[in-house]
Structure formats: structure tokens, C-alpha cells
Amino acid sequence: MSALHRIWSLLPRSARREALFSLTAALAPRIARPAPPPALPLTVAGYFNAPTGLGAATRRLAGGLRDQGLDVAEADLTGPLRQGPAGPPARVAPGAGTLLVHVNGPMLPWALLALGRGAVAGKRVIGVWNWELPVLPRDWDRGFTACHAIWAGTEFVAGACRRPGGPPVSVVPYPLPRPAPSPLGRADFGLPGEAFVTLAVFDATSSLARKNPLGAIEAHVRAFGDDPRHLLLLKTHGTSHAGPGWAEVAAAAAAHGNVRVLDRSLPRGDLWALMAASDVLLSLHRSEGFGFAIAEMMELGRPVVATNWSGNVDFMQGPGCHPVGWRLVPAQDPQGTYDMPAARWAEPDLDEAAAALRRIAADKSLRRPPPIRFPAPDYRTALGLG
Numbered sequence: 001m002s003a004l005h006r007i008w009s010l011l012p013r014s015a016r017r018e019a020l021f022s023l024t025a026a027l028a029p030r031i032a033r034p035a036p037p038p039a040l041p042l043t044v045a046g047y048f049n050a051p052t053g054l055g056a057a058t059r060r061l062a063g064g065l066r067d068q069g070l071d072v073a074e075a076d077l078t079g080p081l082r083q084g085p086a087g088p089p090a091r092v093a094p095g096a097g098t099l100l101v102h103v104n105g106p107m108l109p110w111a112l113l114a115l116g117r118g119a120v121a122g123k124r125v126i127g128v129w130n131w132e133l134p135v136l137p138r139d140w141d142r143g144f145t146a147c148h149a150i151w152a153g154t155e156f157v158a159g160a161c162r163r164p165g166g167p168p169v170s171v172v173p174y175p176l177p178r179p180a181p182s183p184l185g186r187a188d189f190g191l192p193g194e195a196f197v198t199l200a201v202f203d204a205t206s207s208l209a210r211k212n213p214l215g216a217i218e219a220h221v222r223a224f225g226d227d228p229r230h231l232l233l234l235k236t237h238g239t240s241h242a243g244p245g246w247a248e249v250a251a252a253a254a255a256h257g258n259v260r261v262l263d264r265s266l267p268r269g270d271l272w273a274l275m276a277a278s279d280v281l282l283s284l285h286r287s288e289g290f291g292f293a294i295a296e297m298m299e300l301g302r303p304v305v306a307t308n309w310s311g312n313v314d315f316m317q318g319p320g321c322h323p324v325g326w327r328l329v330p331a332q333d334p335q336g337t338y339d340m341p342a343a344r345w346a347e348p349d350l351d352e353a354a355a356a357l358r359r360i361a362a363d364k365s366l367r368r369p370p371p372i373r374f375p376a377p378d379y380r381t382a383l384g385l386g
Contacts, residue, residue: 018139021106025142028109029117035148036124038384039096045075045115046102046128049087051237051265053203054130056292057153057174058102061128064175068379080114081107092119098383100151102128105136105143112146124148126383127167131160132210132287132310133331133343151382153290154311172382173314174290176374179276179300182269186277189262195231196224196361199278201271201293202234204242204263208249209333215284215350217252217259223354223361224258230361232259232282235274239263245334276300279367280360284324284353286331286345287338288312301371305356309346320369322356325349 042065046058055078065072073093079086081103092099092115099120103111108127112120127147131140134156144166151172152158161169186193198220202211213234224230234253239246253259266274275281281297283306288294291312294304298320306312308323316323326346333339360366380386 017106021110021139021142024110024113025146028113028146029120031112031120031125031146031148032122036096036122038124039098040071040385041073041093041097042070042100042383043073043075043092043097044100044102045077045090045092045111046100047078047081047083048074048076049078050084052083053206053292054102054104055084057130057290060174060177061100061102063177064376065379067175067376070379075115075119077103077111077114081110090115092116094118094121096122097124099123099125100128101125101147104129104131105140108143108146126151128172129157129161130289131157132207132289133338133340133345134160135340135343136160137340154314156311156314157289170382171314172379173374173377174292175376176292176295176299179272179296179371180269181272181276181300182267184270184273184277189233189274189277190260191231191233191277192228195229197278198230198232198280198282198357199275199297200232200234200282200284201275202236203238204236204246204249205238207333207335207337208242208245209335210286210338210345212284212286212348213249214252215348215353216282217249217256219282219284219350219353220259220357221256222350223357226256226258228258230258232256233262233274233278234260235262235266235271237263237265243335272296272300275302278302280305280357282353282357283307283312284348284350285310285312286347291316295372295374298372299374301368303360303366303369305353305360307346307348315372315374318369318372320366320372322360324353324356 044062047055075090076087150169200216220232287310303320305322328344329347331343331345
């Protein structure tokens with residue numbers, strides 16, 4: 001290790017982050033002023049090759065645009081922005097057009113730097129942002145000068161992104177693919193055929209405090225104790241990178257014989273099959289930017305018990321939805337992603353969640369609500385193409 005690298009590694013994470021984002025903002029190409037008019041061709045730049053939620057959202061966005069007949073070029077930023085294994089080089093044709101950059105505010109100048117001056121010059125640049133608190137960290141300020149407009153998937157995210165004098169912010173929901181479960185059933189996942197199965201789905205690296213699996217375990221125990229006829233399955237991945245917080249979750253799960261952990265990535269069809277094999281989805285999140293698992297369970301025609309706060313309130317309505325009350329508390333995240341004590345997020349009512357689980361377990365008619373079909377966003381209008 002060089003002396004410079006050793007000094008860099010000794011700096012606090014916040015100082016390294018600030019230095020990196022300051023440097024990339026200084027070197028990034030400047031976007032055109034005034035803003036170019038809406039135009040084709042269309043390029044989506046983002047983490048296409050990343051196994052994260054932002055990677056999945058990028059792929060959803062590109063797929064949804066294509067479904068509406070738009071020709072979409074892809075520029076993978078996974079490798080250049082160190083979000084996972086590198087994919088093909090991020091090349092963008094020069095000249096006019098629209099560049100949808102699916103990276104968050106602090107990373108947007110870095111993304112433009114990676115794409116290059118020729119790729120950015122003359123284009124209308126739209127930042128596609130995701131966040132899970134009602135206010136943005138200060139280091140997002142750099143992103144406001146690096147785009148002409150902002151898309152947010154929910155009104156909750158849009159509210160955090162709007163500011164006087166800032167770029168216009170539009171709510172453009174993500175497309176939701178039609179459910180396509182694989183043939184797998186309960187036995188393939190090691191689940192008992194007659195048990196009442198509650199499913200919680202989360203990425204362990206995206207903030208355990210925000211996803212709140214400890215709350216899910218506690219609510220399940222309050223509802224059913226250790227009754228083996230009622231099972232809670234925590235479907236997760238990335239636990240080896242989740243830090244010491246995962247040990248607490250693993251210990252809490254191990255303390256109850258009717259709580260299981262499935263720690264691995266599943267192909268999309270197999271995850272659909274697992275959701276279809278479950279009786280209810282439990283999401284006692286403290287905050288969600290969107291809440292894909294909630295929406296997908298609703299599409300399958302399965303009930304959801306979820307915190308009634310943040311991005312999911314845009315769509316979590318109708319039969320099968322069991323909203324859980326909450327109170328606001330300081331946002332404290334030991335993993336550091338959302339550690340903004342001045343900001344607040346929801347603490348769900350675990351007794352209310354437990355009561356909803358008991359109600360669904362006792363009444364089989366509540367376990368198969370009508371499937372919800374979510375309309376696709378009108379991308380041409382959102383892009384200003386008519």
C-alpha cells in the first residue's frame with residue numbers, strides 16, 4: 001500500500017466522501033445552458049450491472065421505456081462509479097438528445113465525468129433520484145447543478161427533491177412488470193405446506209435500521225409467539241456486507257423456532273414464486289422511497305401489512321392492504337447510510353402490525369385479495385415528447 005493510499009484510508013469516511021465528490025464535481029463536464037428542448041435519441045445511464053436496488057430500478061426504467069416503443073441506449077456506470085462488477089464501457093453517442101442518469105445527487109457529477117464531455121454536450125440531462133428521508137443530505141447539492149430536471153418515483157421522494165430555484169421535479173413512477181412466478185412451490189423453499197407463512201423481503205446492505213427486520217420479528221412473536229404453525233421467513237441477501245448489525249438480526253431470528261432466514265439472491269421468477277407461496281408480506285420499514293416488494297405482492301393478489309408512511313403510501317390502497325400506524329422518531333442508522341439525526345422517519349406500531357397478522361391468519365378470505373394492476377407511467381409525456 002502506497003503512503004498516499006495509507007493516508008487516504010485513515011481519513012474518516014465522511015471526509016473521503018466529501019473529497020471524492022468535491023473533486024468529481026470540479027472535473028465534471030458542465031451541462032448545456034439554457035436547457036436544450038426535449039429530444040431523441042434517448043440514453044439511460046445507471047447501474048445496469050449492479051445487484052442492488054438501484055441496479056434493479058435502472059433496469060426497470062429502461063425496460064419500461066422500451067415497452068412504450070422508445071428506442072433506448074444503455075450506458076452502464078456500475079464499474080466506473082464502483083457499484084459492482086463492470087459491464088460494457090459506458091459509451092454515449094455525441095450530439096443532441098436526452099440523457100436519463102439513474103444515479104443519486106452526490107454521484108451525478110461523477111456520472112457525467114465518467115460519461116465524458118462529448119456525451120453530455122448538447123443533451124438534456126434528467127437525474128433519476130431515489131431517497132428514503134423527507135430531507136436530502138447536504139452533499140446532494142452538487143446534483144442540482146448537474147441536471148436540467150429530476151424524476152422521482154413517488155411523491156415522498158419528490159418532496160425531498162423540490163427546492164426554490166432548483167430543477168423542476170416530476171413524479172414518474174417505476175413500471176411494475178406483470179408477475180411471472182417460476183414453477184417452484186413451498187416444498188422447494190423448505191416451507192411447510194399447512195403453515196401460515198409471513199414473508200419479509202429486504203437487502204441487508206441497504207440499511208437494516210431502515211428495513212427494520214427486528215421489528216418484523218418482534219411483531220411476529222407478539223402475534224403468534226413460537227407457534228410452529230405460523231412461520232416468518234426473512235428473505236434477504238448481502239448479509240456478509242451488512243456489518244455487526246446483522247449479527248443482532250440473526251440472533252433474534254435464531255431465538256425463535258418459527259423464524260427462518262433465506263440468505264441468497266434468487267432469480268426473478270423464483271422470487272415471484274416465493275412471494276406467491278407466502279400468505280402475507282410484512283414490511284415494517286421506517287422509510288421506503290418506493291416499496292417494490294409491497295407493490296409486487298399486491299400485483300400477485302396477496303395481502304400486505306406495511307408501515308403507512310413514505311413512498312408506499314402513493315399506491316398502497318384497496319383490498320389486501322393493511323396499513324400500520326407510526327410515530328416519527330430521529331433517523332439513526334448504525335450502518336451510516338441514513339444517519340441524519342435532524343431528519344425523522346417512522347417507528348411502526350408493532351402491536352397494530354401483530355393484530356393485522358392475527359386477523360389475516362384467522363380469516364382465509366383475507367389471504368387472496370383481488371390482484372392490483374398498476375398503470376404504466378406515460379413516459380413520452382414525462383420526457384416532453386408528446
